[in-house]
Amino acid sequence: MQYQWYPGHMTKAKRQMQEDIKLVDLVIELVDARVPVSSHNPDIDEIGKSKSRLVLLNKADLADESKNQAWCEYYKSRGMYAVRLDARNRAGMKEVQNVIQEACKEKLERNRRRGILNRPVRAMVAGIPNVGKSTFINSFAGKACTKTGNKPGVTKGKQWIRLNKNVELLDTPGILWPKFEDQTIGLHLAFIGSIKDELLNRDEMAVELVKELLSQYPGVLAARYDLLESADPTVVFSYIAKNRNCLKKGGELDHAKAAALLLEEFRSGRLGRITIETPSLETIG
DSSP states (O other), X not given: OOOOOOOTHHHHHHHHHHHHGGGOSEEEEEEETTSTTTTSOHHHHHXXXXXXXXXXXXXXXXXXXXXXXXXXXXXXXXTOEEEEOBGGGTBTHHHHHHHHHHHTHHHHHHHHHTTOOSOOEEEEEEOOTTSSHHHXXXXXXXXXXXXXXXXXXXXXXXXXXXXXXXXXXXXXXXXXXXXXXXXXXXXXXXXHTSSOGGXXXXXXXXXXXXXXXXXXXXXXXXXXXXXOOOSOHHHHHHHHHHHTTOBOTTSOBXXXXXXXXXXXHHHTTTTOSOOSOOOOTTTOO
């Protein structure tokens, strides 16, 4: 199964980011804490190389806490700031505010020395579609969210979101590279729902998820679906269908129904806190 995605506006969004980067002090990238490698956009490293960087591990509440910690340490070792985040429930927002000030401390100090006081930190929020960018912006801003444009020195038409007196966000579209060089990336994005399920073979995807879970989280499927785990993910997937009464007329197993059930239970956290990707120097360039 080939995982590819070619929305035409992605190239335009990348060009827009290359222009907008000149206007900001900080690049805030949202990744999905369950798949930080696959939900990371490699273009952001190149575009934001001269800026302070903050990575937000969103949906950290659904991810394995020990791996959340490992990822935070990993980003720190690469000279970036990182914060665990649950944007939907506003968990981690106060820490984000503090880290933004810390990340831009030198810039703020330079401004002070030049007599520029009370200028807010300007940040760009970036991330692939469905990673929670809009939810983060809305949660972070709360009711104080106001969009402003046409500021001095700001290109006409730019949307700035004034969060408070200390921070302004440039509202940019999330971007993703136009094709997946590594099919594992596509598969992992499919697991978390970043690629529309209708475009994919969900049965195959569910079997691949079973394979990952058997390898990384042995016992999770056995506990959830009351089954004996086997080395063969196809067999385990059929057990799930059987044990959850996913049947067609005539008693035949309904694999499509079982796949939808398994994927939804993984995505919603009902299988427990699970992280598919672990940091290593090999996984991110």
